[in-house]
Amino acid sequence: MRFLRPLLVVVLxxxxxxxxxxxxxxxxxPADQKxxxxxxxxxxxxxxxxxxxxxxxxxxxxAKEGVAAAEIDRRIKVITDVSxxxxxDRWNRILTAAKPSFNTRPNAFLVQMVQGVTPGTxxxxxxxxxxxxxxxAQQGWTVTGFDPADRAVAAAxxxxxxLGVKLTALVARDDQFEFKKDAWDxxxxxxxGGREYADRVYDTLKPGGLVVVEAFxxxxxxxxxIGPAVVFDTNELLTVFKRFRILRxxxxxxxxxxxxxxxxxVRLCAQKPAA
Numbered sequence: 001m002r003f004l005r006p007l008l009v010v011v012l013x014x015x016x017x018x019x020x021x022x023x024x025x026x027x028x029x030p031a032d033q034k035x036x037x038x039x040x041x042x043x044x045x046x047x048x049x050x051x052x053x054x055x056x057x058x059x060x061x062x063a064k065e066g067v068a069a070a071e072i073d074r075r076i077k078v079i080t081d082v083s084x085x086x087x088x089d090r091w092n093r094i095l096t097a098a099k100p101s102f103n104t105r106p107n108a109f110l111v112q113m114v115q116g117v118t119p120g121t122x123x124x125x126x127x128x129x130x131x132x133x134x135x136x137a138q139q140g141w142t143v144t145g146f147d148p149a150d151r152a153v154a155a156a157x158x159x160x161x162x163l164g165v166k167l168t169a170l171v172a173r174d175d176q177f178e179f180k181k182d183a184w185d186x187x188x189x190x191x192x193g194g195r196e197y198a199d200r201v202y203d204t205l206k207p208g209g210l211v212v213v214e215a216f217x218x219x220x221x222x223x224x225x226i227g228p229a230v231v232f233d234t235n236e237l238l239t240v241f242k243r244f245r246i247l248r249x250x251x252x253x254x255x256x257x258x259x260x261x262x263x264x265x266v267r268l269c270a271q272k273p274a275a
Contacts (some may be wrong), residue, residue, distance in 0.1 A: 035075050035084045084173065088148040095129045103257040106135035107190045113212045113248070113269040114139065120185030122258045123204070126192035127169065130156025133188075138164040142185065146170040146177050168194035179204040191258050193229040198240050207275040211244065215239060217251060217264035224259075237268045244270035
């Protein structure tokens with residue numbers, strides 16, 4: 001839900017992020033801001049800007065304007081870096097708000113799925129302020145979590161220390177985290193996506209390990225805009241995780257952890273086949 005990688009992914013968020021309220025607290029040099037603003041202007045004024053490969057389209061536009069190849073590379077990097085910082089700052093504000101607009105307790109589906117499971121090593125992708133990671137640590141799991149929102153990660157560390165539980169909490173995007181092979185008994189994908197993680201999760205799980213996913217059904221977007229990475233069509237998760245043994249799949253109306261509205265959500269618990 002909150003990881004930015006190449007420009008193709010950045011573009012899905014950039015219009016919202018370009019709003020002044022989204023930029024609050026983000027430190028960007030005037031030169032970099034100018035580069036970012038030019039990209040936003042191109043996107044909003046060019047009907048075909050989001051068709052096909054966005055990065056290739058923008059590179060072609062810059063080349064048409066006579067921009068040198070090295071300068072094009074620099075501008076693409078600036079756009080991606082600025083967007084990453086803006087996205088992290090936005091989630092810092094959401095995840096550390098005095099009045100949270102999300103469920104601060106552990107995800108109910110995750111709690112159900114780990115009941116009776118012998119604790120082992122767990123990875124919480126997009127851990128936020130640590131609600132799921134801390135719960136797992138309290139149950140005896142050896143937990144690592146990561147998130148690009150540094151203030152949220154700091155809050156997770158502080159709460160874990162207060163509760164006296166061990167937690168490895170890292171400030172990182174998913175393209176910066178090393179998904180080691182056969183490293184985890186459990187991977188948690190709670191409102192952070194799934195399509196882009198399925199193969200990495202398969203490889204990083206130990207044989208017999210579990211992945212637990214919760215996200216929005218596409219019907220939920222009727223209530224308002226939701227980042228496309230966490231929106232799935234009917235039964236899509238079953239296809240995305242087809243390499244796994246599906247232990248449980250739900251498509252139901254429930255109070256979503258983010259937004260706290262009663263919406264249609266999808267849930268999945270799947271197991272990597274034993275060797």
